[in-house]
Amino acid sequence: MSEGRLYIFAGPIISLLIALVFLLVWLHDRERRCGLYFASAFCAYALAALMQITGLPRGAGPNAVVSAIVYTFAVLTLVEGVLVRFGRAGSGRLLLVIACGVVALVFYFFYVDRDVVARIYAQNFGYGLMFVIAALQIFAIQRRRPIDRLLSWVFLVFGLHFFVRTVLTMHISGDLFEIDRLRESGADPSDLAALFRATPFWQVLNFSLLISGLLLALALLASIAADAIDEIRREGRIDPLTGLGTHRAFMERAAEILADPGAQPVTLVAFDMDRFKEINDGFGHGSGDRLLSVIGGLILQETSPRDATARMGGEEFAMLLARTNRVGASRVAERLRAELEFARLTVLPPHAVVTASFGVVEQREGEDLDRLLARADALVAMAKQEGRGALATDAPSAGDAPEVDDLSRTA
CATH class of the missing domain: 3.30.70.270 (Reverse transcriptase/Diguanylate cyclase domain)
Incomplete structure (x- = not known):
């Protein structure tokens, strides 16, 4: 297996390790439901990335749609987990609508009006919008601690990076515009997959998600640690028998x-x-x-x-x-x-x-x-x-x- 091939597996492997960490956090303290959300999100992202890398399920259409569903589930679960942490569980109805819209557009731009560029924009802009909306909801919370402000800014920057990265890399990824034409002319699917992975868009996508995903995971872990510390402090200020102050x-x-x-x-x-x-x-x-x-x-x-x-x-x-x-x-x-x-x-x-x-x-x-x-x-x-x-x-x-x-x- 080539170095390039090994590199593209780095993101899914690291995501699975991060998912394991969050799962252990949740198993240690079941009251921190956000840990289960975060574990599910990073696990789903790893699964979706592996689908694209391995080409499973077989067929360009099923692979594009199914991987889009899993990617979207990962984003939605991650965002909902953050809202759960801030006591805003169930407030993501708009986010659910956007998530369904992303999947519908991916399906449309493959089976109705085939356009790989449109699919890329639909997914990346949709995910970026979901993160930005969640960040704005966090910003609206009063009396936030420093770790909460940090997490809201990380979420906002992470969401905006989907827009900036996509626009910049699409302009230098001219081969993307040829993929649909080559597929219609009967080009070998493995050759098309190799062509897609060689584009600047794909290379920058994997690198940026690897780095930003690590930073996001660290921010989420820091927020959980801060919550645990605050809880210990509160317990030291509350008499457990009466519920009154010490x-x-x-x-x-x-x-x-x-x-x-x-x-x-x-x-x-x-x-x-x-x-x-x-x-x-x-x-x-x-x-x-x-x-x-x-x-x-x-x-x-x-x-x-x-x-x-x-x-x-x-x-x-x-x-x-x-x-x-x-x-x-x-x-x-x-x-x-x-x-x-x-x-x-x-x-x-x-x-x-x-x-x-x-x-x-x-x-x-x-x-x-x-x-x-x-x-x-x-x-x-x-x-x-x-x-x-x-x-x-x-x-x-x-x-x-x-x-x-x-x-x-x-x-």
Whole structure:
């Protein structure tokens, strides 16, 4: 086999290796569906290229149409995989129409109005248009990370290269215009295939797809790696049991809220489960964990994304409520207290009683987060001294003593 023959196999072989990498990524984490899309796309491209190289299926017409179908499937799957990664799955209806149009034009320009040049333009311009449309959809996404911007630019350049490369190489590939005439005059198919592979269009096509395909694959792998890193970071900021923020995440988000003049007034609600050790000892740690999970859900129902919420540790919780004064925050605390004490919590036996002690403090002028937390903790301790299910709020003015409103309905 000649060096030239070996060269044209480089693209399919590398594509199969890339497909294997993406398949392993997907097998490792089935949640990353884009990995399966990318593996399918590169595998389909390798198959289509091998069809053209080997001349299978036999016959110029079947080979042109079937390889075009597989090439188009590869492009469509790759583009859809990127849209899946960005949460835009199913948004490629226009892309599907273009894909069907490409295949239809290839069929038409072989069996109805035979024109190899028209087929080349239809495929390359169609594929370029699909990549450009996908890139524009990515550009439209707000708050993109640097890796997302890189991927969108790579996609855009990759799409535009189909137009530029095709136009430039077609002008210097005069033999392409003779292929149909030679085929009609009865020329040997193997000679025509050799003539086609010798054109500048074919040579540049294989080289450009080899290089740009590698760069595109690296960009896609980098985006998946960035997603995995971000997910690890998010997991470090979210308490897995409750779905609330961790102590560190709460402190960072709370600092942002306190520094935002538009978030005023700001009120902190802190609470601690009463006799939580007795729940663990009496009903098992599994029941205690399920109770904490329920509490996390209740807190998320009572708060919005502009607030900061956290499981501060053990059975201690905190909510920093933006644009909320002590009256509004006390109502939130009372709803939570009532849910815990009077609602039927299926995670515990029917006779179990769950209460919590609450402290509600509104930020004073110039007060920092540490001082705010300290005042809230002091009120939680005061509420516990008053009995189960108590809610203590800070006084309306700095000079007044804290008031305790015992809301317990049980002894």
